[in-house]
Amino acid sequence: SFGARFNRFLANFRSVDEEFFDDLEELLIESDVGYETAMRLSDELREEVKLENVKKRSDVSDVIVRKLVDMYDEEGKEEDNTLKFSKDKTPTVFLFVGVNGAGKTTTIGKLAHRYQQEGKKVLLAAGDTFRAGAIEQLQVWGKRVNVPVQASKAQTDPASVVFDAVHRAVNEDFDILLVDTAGRLQNKEGLMRELEKIKRVITRELPDAPQEVLLVLDGSTGQNALSQAKQFNETTDVSGIVLTKIDGSSQGGIVLAIRNELHIPVKLVGLGEQMDDLRDFDPEKFIYGLFKELIVGSGE
Amino acid sequence: MAFEGLSERLQKVFSTLRGKGKLSEDDVRKVMREVRMALLEADVNFDVVKGFVKQVRERALGAEVMDSLSPSQQVIKIVDDELTKLMGEEAVPLNKAPHIPTIIMMVGLQGAGKTTTAGKLAKYLINNDKARPMFIAGDVYRPAAIEQLKTVAQQVGAPVYEEGTDKDPVEIVKNGLAQAAENKNDYVIIDTAGRLEIDDKLMDELSRIKELAHPNEILFVADSMTGQVAAKVAHGFDEQLDITGVVLTKLDGDTRGGAALSIRSVTGKPIKFIGQGEKLDQLDVFHPDRMANRILGMGDMLTLIEKA
Numbered sequence: 209s210f211g212a213r214f215n216r217f218l219a220n221f222r223s224v225d226e227e228f229f230d231d232l233e234e235l236l237i238e239s240d241v242g243y244e245t246a247m248r249l250s251d252e253l254r255e256e257v258k259l260e261n262v263k264k265r266s267d268v269s270d271v272i273v274r275k276l277v278d279m280y281d282e283e284g285k286e287e288d289n290t291l292k293f294s295k296d297k298t299p300t301v302f303l304f305v306g307v308n309g310a311g312k313t314t315t316i317g318k319l320a321h322r323y324q325q326e327g328k329k330v331l332l333a334a335g336d337t338f339r340a341g342a343i344e345q346l347q348v349w350g351k352r353v354n355v356p357v358q359a360s361k362a363q364t365d366p367a368s369v370v371f372d373a374v375h376r377a378v379n380e381d382f383d384i385l386l387v388d389t390a391g392r393l394q395n396k397e398g399l400m401r402e403l404e405k406i407k408r409v410i411t412r413e414l415p416d417a418p419q420e421v422l423l424v425l426d427g428s429t430g431q432n433a434l435s436q437a438k439q440f441n442e443t444t445d446v447s448g449i450v451l452t453k454i455d456g457s458s459q460g461g462i463v464l465a466i467r468n469e470l471h472i473p474v475k476l477v478g479l480g481e482q483m484d485d486l487r488d489f490d491p492e493k494f495i496y497g498l499f500k501e502l503i504v505g506s507g508e
Numbered sequence: 509m510a511f512e513g514l515s516e517r518l519q520k521v522f523s524t525l526r527g528k529g530k531l532s533e534d535d536v537r538k539v540m541r542e543v544r545m546a547l548l549e550a551d552v553n554f555d556v557v558k559g560f561v562k563q564v565r566e567r568a569l570g571a572e573v574m575d576s577l578s579p580s581q582q583v584i585k586i587v588d589d590e591l592t593k594l595m596g597e598e599a600v601p602l603n604k605a606p607h608i609p610t611i612i613m614m615v616g617l618q619g620a621g622k623t624t625t626a627g628k629l630a631k632y633l634i635n636n637d638k639a640r641p642m643f644i645a646g647d648v649y650r651p652a653a654i655e656q657l658k659t660v661a662q663q664v665g666a667p668v669y670e671e672g673t674d675k676d677p678v679e680i681v682k683n684g685l686a687q688a689a690e691n692k693n694d695y696v697i698i699d700t701a702g703r704l705e706i707d708d709k710l711m712d713e714l715s716r717i718k719e720l721a722h723p724n725e726i727l728f729v730a731d732s733m734t735g736q737v738a739a740k741v742a743h744g745f746d747e748q749l750d751i752t753g754v755v756l757t758k759l760d761g762d763t764r765g766g767a768a769l770s771i772r773s774v775t776g777k778p779i780k781f782i783g784q785g786e787k788l789d790q791l792d793v794f795h796p797d798r799m800a801n802r803i804l805g806m807g808d809m810l811t812l813i814e815k816a
């Protein structure tokens with residue numbers, strides 16, 4: 209893991225030399241933060257270490273952790289990583305978007321469970337009418353967490369399913385509507401336009417909705433995640449990211465690059481396939497996780 | 509700028525070196541820095557990049573000057589050669605059993621594209637081999653996984669053996685194979701649930717299926733957008749299952765697909781197919797040279813060199 213490797217190189221660390229920063233770059237790159245972000249981070253850290261005239265190994269790690277957390281906070285000064293809800297009696301709508309297999313449908317199931325447990329009235333919209341078994345998958349989740357699903361037959365226009373769902377949510381006084389959509393790669397123009405249309409349908413019926421457009425991102429994705437964030441943001445004004453599958457081996461470091469370039473905050477993280485495996489994003493914890501053993505190791 | 513291809517990067521470097529007939533050691537270092545950057549931005553694993561750059565540097569320094577190529581073209585040619593070599597040079601066909609059925613098992617992380625690729629393979633075999641494949645529904649965990657497989661199977665016109673979601677997948681596979689023997693299916697494609705390579709319990713389930721079924725082909729299905737972790741994941745699956753081949757999916761996107769190189773490099777197993785869309789006919793035989801070009805983003809430069 210990143211932390212273990214970091215610790216290992218700190219253990220071998222003699223003086224603050226160039227090799228040290230080469231290693232730091234390597235560690236950052238291996239956590240998928242991207243080449244440019246890695247270079248920028250290590251340059252700034254190099255500067256800082258020089259400025260403070262740090263020589264001792266333990267001091268270096270202190271400076272680095274402090275600087276990283278500073279930089280992280282600064283990039284996100286105007287960010288708000290809480291989920292937004294409707295300010296009046298009208299239903300809150302969350303629209304889920306993302307590439308194929310990222311974890312949209314599963315995240316909807318988990319979030320439905322959370323709100324259902326909080327006593328809210330939740331409706332799901334089966335807006336993926338394309339992929340084999342997608343509607344059934346959402347319906348199984350609906351049953352599992354005891355929440356109704358508005359669905360139509362496979363291959364019908366997703367915008368019309370979403371239209372029906374919004375109406376039902378309004379007429380039957382639902383608190384929250386979670387809208388599933390088919391996975392699509394961000395370079396497919398036609399499919400991206402379809403998504404735009406789905407969003408338009410929601411806003412036409414409920415001017416303040418969707419309160420959230422959540423881009424679901426597979427935590428093991430590499431640099432392509434930047435392109436995903438850019439394109440989905442252009443089409444649907446993404447308000448937050450759900451980082452999934454961080455129970456796997458990946459660091460999810462790409463969200464650092466996305467944050468730096470696009471200022472889209474991560475709001476939720478998925479760490480498993482069960483209904484309880486969803487957490488609010490905690491930036492400090494995330495950084496801590498990324499650099500855990502560095503922080504722990506700096507005490508000596 | 510992120511995502512620049514190697515062509516653009518190298519053009520910049522060479523604009524500063526114009527007029528040179530032969531590359532000095534310093535020139536090669538500059539060039540290799542760009543190659544390294546291009547590979548990392550394509551998500552090729554860091555360690556793999558390191559080894560690769562070293563290899564190319566040595567060859568570039570020792571290279572004879574070819575009159576027909578400029579120094580930049582020459583380096584690109586070496587990079588391209590080495591990358592193609594690393595990726596296996598030639599397309600490797602699917603394994604086939606001496607006696608029917610040929611058994612193919614799909615494995616990989618969650619959401620990689622196993623079920624879809626199972627459907628595509630069946631279609632490919634039906635079209636190219638007049639095959640009569642049968643699927644076994646070995647995913648009892650993902651909601652509606654069986655429904656998905658059945659829909660896919662219906663689209664390609666092949667039967668599915670399933671026992672719902674309450675049985676042990678190993679048992680289901682055993683019974684499915686008996687059914688295939690009875691029906692004299694020539695191919696059996698086993699769909700399995702997505703799992704993490706660090707999930708011991710679920711990885712053990714795959715080992716037990718493997719022991720029972722003796723698959724001719726264990727295909728590791730991988731998402732081409734995967735980052736640095738691709739090498740570790742592939743290594744994990746290969747170590748525990750001794751995979752026989754790789755399918756790389758979602759290459760219809762704009763990813764450079766560096767995961768291909770990482771996976772090939774850490775497992776040494778051939779990439780056999782690539783997925784280029786959600787539709788069931790969007791499966792193609794893998795061509796290492798095209799992939800090399802894509803990872804590096806060499807565009808037209810390569811075509812020029814081929815002609816030289």
Ligand SMILES: Nc1nc2c(ncn2[C@@H]2O[C@H](COP(=O)(O)OP(=O)(O)OP(=O)(O)O)[C@@H](O)[C@H]2O)c(=O)[nH]1
Pocket residue numbers: 306307308309310311312313314315336339342389390391392424452453454455456477478479480481485618619650702704
């Ligand atoms: N380990 C793990 N698996 C996850 C997580 N979230 C989703 N998955 C799994 O990833 C796979 C794909 O999830 P889906 O929810 O179907 O993804 P999707 O984005 O809706 O996929 P499409 O609709 O096909 O584009 C499933 O097997 C899920 O169980 C997570 O946080 N951790």
Ligand SMILES: Nc1nc2c(ncn2[C@@H]2O[C@H](COP(=O)(O)OP(=O)(O)OP(=O)(O)O)[C@@H](O)[C@H]2O)c(=O)[nH]1
Pocket residue numbers: 308309339391393616617618619620621622623624625647650653700701702703729757758759760761782783784785786
């Ligand atoms: N664009 C594109 N989408 C693909 C490709 N292959 C699979 N998909 C999509 O990726 C998503 C996941 O595919 P699945 O076949 O369900 O993946 P899986 O590995 O079986 O997933 P689990 O069973 O949940 O682990 C679906 O939306 C597929 O339509 C491909 O080559 N290109």
Ligand SMILES: [Mg+2]
Pocket residue numbers: 312313314336342388389390391
């Ligand atoms: Mg889905």
Ligand SMILES: [Mg+2]
Pocket residue numbers: 622623624647650653699700701702
């Ligand atoms: Mg599947």
